[in-house]
Amino acid sequence: MIRRTIEHFSLEQICVSGQCFRMEQKGEHTYSVIAKDKYLEAAQCGGETIFYCEEEEFESFWKNYFDLDTDYHAYLECIDPRDNYLIKAAEAGSGIRILRQDLWEMIVSFLISQQNNIVRIRRCIQNLCEEYGEEKEVEGGKRYYAFPGPEALAGLHEEALKACNLGYRSKYVVRAARAVVSGEIQLREIETLSYPEAKAELLKIFGVGEKVADCICLFALHHTEAFPVDTHINQALKNHYKRGFPKRRYRGFQGIMQQYIFYYELHMGK
Template sequence: MITKELDCFNIAQICDSGQCFRMRQKRDNLYSVIAGNEYLEVTQNGGQCTFHCDENKYETFWKKYFDLNADYKKYIESIDEEDSYLKKASEFGFGIRILRQDLWEMIVSFLISQQNNIVRIRRCIDNICERYGEKRSDGCGNFYYTFPKAEILAELHEDALKDCNLGYRSKYVVRTAKSLTGGEVSLEAIKQMPYKEAKAELMKLYGIGEKVADCICLFALHHFEAFPVDTHIRQALEGHYPDGFPAERYRGCEGVMQQYIFYYELLGKKLG
């Protein structure tokens, strides 16, 4: 186990921020997360976080995954003092970090996310992992399923994933898997592209529009220029930024601000 004192890190907020669908609260302050082939449990008390893994795995995988080398306090301090709305949103979601997630997993996750809610998205992803992923053990009695490879899903009939509750999104996922395995679009090439090129390339895949492409660019490729606009963000823009979000001021961290806004619109207002 590795214990760290961390600023601007809150595993509960990250879990509910809508960027990761394989993270769960197991009990009280204990959370589990599955990323690709890896499984981790995290315990947090205040700023003290315990990562239930060895030091090598923390340093080589999880530290990067949680973006722990970045100073998110600087992002929060950069917010315009006169922008009371964004300041309130950042205070509410101060512990959110932009995760560095697997590109293929994010493509599938956000194809499934269309016209869907977080609870159902999680259930859909659990279903396809249990049916088409590999069962693994973390060595401590926890069993989990890896995310299915594109090659596996590419062999399916377009409607096969309806059995996993994907509905019409089944064909999005299967056709995309076929495009990737057939070489029409290269994930390795996308990883090397700047934001605008990567976004355009992602939109060549069936079912991926501008918003989904931006989510993938932000949560998999770590392109902080991406600013996904869904219903929650659109409402915030209409209510607080009628002339458009001041992206120029936040150049290089627009996506971080988007997450503060999204999380606040999703959960902050419900709490008053």
Template sequence: MTEKILENFSIAQICESGQCFRMEEIQDGRYQVIAGDRYLELEQQGNRVRFDCTEVEYRDFWRHYFDIETDYGAVMAQINPNDTYLTAAAQLAWGVRILNQDLWEMIVTFLISQQNNIVRIRRCIKNICETYGTAKTASNGVCYYAFPTAQALAGLEEDALMACNLGYRSKYVVRAAKAVSSGEVDLAWISSLNYQKARAELLKLFGVGEKVADCICLFALHHLDAFPVDTHIRQVMEQHYKRGFPNRRYKGIRGIMQQYIFYYELHGSEK
């Protein structure tokens, strides 16, 4: 076990932020995370977080995955105090962080996310992992499934994933798998590009629109200037930012602001 004192970190909020769909609460205050082919359980009391992994695993993978090195307190300090809406959003979503997730996994995840809700997205991803992912056993004996590789999906018929409840999105995922598996799409190269160039390359994938491309840029490539706009965000812009979001003020951290807003819109009425 590895224990850390972390500020501006809430595993519960990250789990409910809409950026990761293989993270869930398994019992009171205890969560499991499956990232690629890795498995982790963790729990939190106040700012004390216990990771069920070795210090080496934490240092080599999970620290980066949870974006621990970024000072989110300093990010929140940049919010215009006169912007009462964004201030309230950040105060509610104080523990959300932008995860560093696998590019292939995020391409599939956000292709599936289109015209879909969080519960169904989780179910779809669970289905494809259990059907096409490799079965693994964690150090504590828990059985789980790695996220399926592009190669594992590339040989499928375009409608094959309809059996996993993907509906019309099946062809998007299978075509993306074929493109990645064949080398037509080079994920390592896309990972090396800046935000605008990476976004442009992702938009070439069948089924990827602007919102999906921005989600992939933000949650896989950690381009913090990406600002995905869905129905929730569009409504916020129309209501609170009629002259447009203050992009210049938040250059380089726009994606974090987007997550504060998104979380606030999803969960603000609960508080």
């Protein structure tokens, strides 16, 4: 068990921020998260967060996953004091951090996310993991499923994942798995590339468009200059940034501002 007091870190806000789909609320202050083949429960009350794991696992995996070494206060301090909308959005979502998630998991997750809502995306991914992921068990007998690797999906018929409620996205995921297994798509190489280079490689994957590529760059590769534009962001741009979002002012961390806007539009901007 690890206890930490962390500024600008909210499990509740991260859980519903639209960047991860295997995190869920278990109790009033308790959340669970599955990442790759790991399982964590964490609780937050007041300013303290309790991570129910060994220190070695926290230091080697979860601290990096939650981006806990980054000073998010510095990003908040950079917001234009004249931009009342962004100030409100950042205040509302100031506990959000950009998670450092697995590249393959994010490719699949955001292929599934197209023309979909968060509740349904979660269900699709749960179905996929239960059907093709490896069953694991943690101390205390809790069972969960690891995210299936590309090898587990590459041999499937292109329509097979319709049984997991993926619909037309089934062929996207299966073809992506085949591309990784064949070596056509090199995940480890993509992880070393700059944002423009990584995005260009991701756009080669069948079914990946601009928004999905930017989501993968932001939430898997931690290219915080990526600025995914979906219907929520489009609405905010139309209403508050007639000349476009001032990306030059936030060069290098536009994606963090995007998350504040997305969260605000999704949960509070109605």
